[in-house]
Amino acid sequence: MDFSQQISQYILSGLATGAIYALIGLGFAIIYNSTGIINFAQGEFVMLGGMFGVYFHTVHNFNLAVALLLAILFAAVSGVLFERLAIRPLRRATPLGLVIITIGGSILVRGLAMLVWGKDTHALPTFSGDEPLSLAGATLLPQHMWIFALTVLLIVLSKLFFQFTITGKALRACAVNQRAAGLVGIDVRRMVMFSFLLASGMGALAGIIIAPLTMTSYDVGIMLGLKGFCAAIIGGMSNGLGTVLGGLILGVLEALGAGLISSGYKDAVTFIILLLILFLRPQGLFSRGESERV
Amino acid sequence: MRRELIKFALFAAVVLTVPAVVKGGYLLNVLVFVGINTMLAVALNLLLGFAGQISLGQAAFYGLGAYLSGILTATHGWNPWLALFAAAAAVGLLAFAIGFPILKLKGHYLAMATLGFGIIVYIVFNEYVDVTGGPSGFPGIPGLQIGDLRFDSDLKSYYLIWTTALLIMLLAVNLTRSRIGRALRAIHDSEVAARVLGVNARLLKVQVFACSAVISCIAGSLYAHTVTFISPSTFGFHFSVELLTMVIIGGLGSIYGSCLGAALLTLLPEFLRTFQDYDIVVYGLLLIVMTMFMPGGLVQGAATVWRLALRLLPAKGRGDA
Numbered sequence: 172m173d174f175s176q177q178i179s180q181y182i183l184s185g186l187a188t189g190a191i192y193a194l195i196g197l198g199f200a201i202i203y204n205s206t207g208i209i210n211f212a213q214g215e216f217v218m219l220g221g222m223f224g225v226y227f228h229t230v231h232n233f234n235l236a237v238a239l240l241l242a243i244l245f246a247a248v249s250g251v252l253f254e255r256l257a258i259r260p261l262r263r264a265t266p267l268g269l270v271i272i273t274i275g276g277s278i279l280v281r282g283l284a285m286l287v288w289g290k291d292t293h294a295l296p297t298f299s300g301d302e303p304l305s306l307a308g309a310t311l312l313p314q315h316m317w318i319f320a321l322t323v324l325l326i327v328l329s330k331l332f333f334q335f336t337i338t339g340k341a342l343r344a345c346a347v348n349q350r351a352a353g354l355v356g357i358d359v360r361r362m363v364m365f366s367f368l369l370a371s372g373m374g375a376l377a378g379i380i381i382a383p384l385t386m387t388s389y390d391v392g393i394m395l396g397l398k399g400f401c402a403a404i405i406g407g408m409s410n411g412l413g414t415v416l417g418g419l420i421l422g423v424l425e426a427l428g429a430g431l432i433s434s435g436y437k438d439a440v441t442f443i444i445l446l447l448i449l450f451l452r453p454q455g456l457f458s459r460g461e462s463e464r465v
Numbered sequence: 466m467r468r469e470l471i472k473f474a475l476f477a478a479v480v481l482t483v484p485a486v487v488k489g490g491y492l493l494n495v496l497v498f499v500g501i502n503t504m505l506a507v508a509l510n511l512l513l514g515f516a517g518q519i520s521l522g523q524a525a526f527y528g529l530g531a532y533l534s535g536i537l538t539a540t541h542g543w544n545p546w547l548a549l550f551a552a553a554a555a556v557g558l559l560a561f562a563i564g565f566p567i568l569k570l571k572g573h574y575l576a577m578a579t580l581g582f583g584i585i586v587y588i589v590f591n592e593y594v595d596v597t598g599g600p601s602g603f604p605g606i607p608g609l610q611i612g613d614l615r616f617d618s619d620l621k622s623y624y625l626i627w628t629t630a631l632l633i634m635l636l637a638v639n640l641t642r643s644r645i646g647r648a649l650r651a652i653h654d655s656e657v658a659a660r661v662l663g664v665n666a667r668l669l670k671v672q673v674f675a676c677s678a679v680i681s682c683i684a685g686s687l688y689a690h691t692v693t694f695i696s697p698s699t700f701g702f703h704f705s706v707e708l709l710t711m712v713i714i715g716g717l718g719s720i721y722g723s724c725l726g727a728a729l730l731t732l733l734p735e736f737l738r739t740f741q742d743y744d745i746v747v748y749g750l751l752l753i754v755m756t757m758f759m760p761g762g763l764v765q766g767a768a769t770v771w772r773l774a775l776r777l778l779p780a781k782g783r784g785d786a
Contacts, residue, residue: 257757271519275756279746453574
């Protein structure tokens with residue numbers, strides 16, 4: 172394999188992981204925009220997606236597609252429960268209180284998952300075989316294609332949802348100004364709950380489609396969540412497309428860092444990027460001009 | 466201030482007579498770790514409880530202290546005390562340098578940035594195998610000694626650790642009663658208002674951050690010399706959350722509360738061995754329940770319950786009569 176082949180291999184597999192980060196990051200952005208909360212528990216719903224998927228598929232022998240849908244449903248319902256039980260009773264909390272509550276929630280969810288499913292790592296079968304494909308000199312698995320396809324599908328769907336449905340428009344209104352949204356008759360509380368539903372559902376999907384490649388266990392949520400947050404930060408928290416780009420950039424840089432520098436420091440690359448962005452451009456890489464809040 | 470001093474003297478007297486009651490053994494060993502965690506919780510409380518700035522990277526400073534001390538003494542043969550002070554100075558400078566960009570951030574962003582810093586340091590402990598020994602740990606750190614006095618038993622370690630912890634608590638109590646302490650509380654309530662009143666909020670926040678880092682670093686050095694073996698898993702994200710739980714349980718801004726929180730979270734797992742795997746669930750629940758129902762922490766919560774009980778009891782007595 173020559174150098175250019177190697178690079179294209181890193182870039183393509185980086186784009187696939189980047190797509191996952193983008194999905195998780197979109198979850199962060201959706202909740203942040205409707206509530207002003209950075210949900211530290213977001214990564215745990217990604218973990219729940221993967222773990223529920225494994226549970227329904229291997230324990231209950233459901234067909235993979237059914238297990239996938241059930242897992243997303245269950246994770247999304249857990250997200251709503253989390254909002255109802257921990258966030259809503261605390262509407263007047265300080266940012267500090269919210270940080271602590273969502274951290275508490277995240278380690279609670281992680282601990283419960285550990286008690287229920289144990290500490291083992293589990294694998295989900297790939298969606299359509301393991302026959303490698305060749306693309307631009309790089310070797311990819313069919314699962315990578317599934318990741319690209321499902322991510323693109325979901326991003327297009329969410330774009331349409333936010334542009335054309337009444338609920339989507341109401342969510343955007345809440346993002347612009349909660350009070351004003353309430354004054355024109357939008358049920359802000361329902362919208363907040365809805366944003367948790369969407370975010371945890373999206374996270375769960377990300378958790379399921381990555382599980383066949385990287386395995387899943389009760390503690391994968393921390394890293395995936397932080398990387399999703401990093402993607403959202405690069406995109407400036409409010410910009411739908413920005414977050415997607417942020418995820419892809421992060422995925423590619425991480426893959427290049429792992430391949431060319433050292434795989435042990437792969438995760439450090441993410442956090443150095445995170446710190447640099449927070450220090451230098453906390454508003455995100457892409458200018459504020461096109462700030463479309465999704 | 467005088468009342469504070471009397472309170473502190475009583476507390477110190479109780480702490481220093483504990484070994485006479487406990488008489489060595491396993492419990493005394495655990496109490497040594499209560500002392501170390503007290504220093505760490507007080508350090509975080511200065512930052513979180515007084516200045517209102519969250520840090521999820523405290524375990525990194527603790528780990529840097531432990532590793533710097535370990536490497537300087539075991540690998541390079543430095544005198545342990547010299548290594549302790551060198552580590553504290555280096556970590557203080559580091560915290561001061563990163564404090565300016567980090568503390569410009571607020572709330573969620575600050576939490577994420579400190580968390581990111583903590584994870585980077587943790588990764589370095591694990592990956593820089595040639596120097597740190599990597600995941601399998603770093604053995605053979607020498608114990609501390611003053612003249613011919615070697616701190617090699619639990620009893621001697623107890624006095625070493627708790628004397629330091631008490632000094633740090635005294636400094637913290639003193640600091641919070643001073644002009645600086647009032648300025649910090651002003652920043653906590655409203656940074657804008659504090660700045661309007663002439664408080665140099667930015668510099669002060671960075672100073673508290675550095676101060677908290679130095680205390681954590683000293684605790685780390687003492688930990689390394691006491692247990693003589695360190696490994697990265699002690700200094701991970703999980704421990705930063707544990708410290709946060711100690712401070713929240715004890716009460717934001719309460720120095721004695723931090724000691725209580727450290728004692729509870731260190732002693733309980735030791736006695737509830739059967740709950741070993743549940744501890745993470747318990748921490749999560751504690752963080753949520755305390756923030757929701759007892760935001761002032763146990764010390765303040767107990768006082769409120771006590772006052773309520775006092776008010777209710779005579780009322781009931783009158784009602785009966």
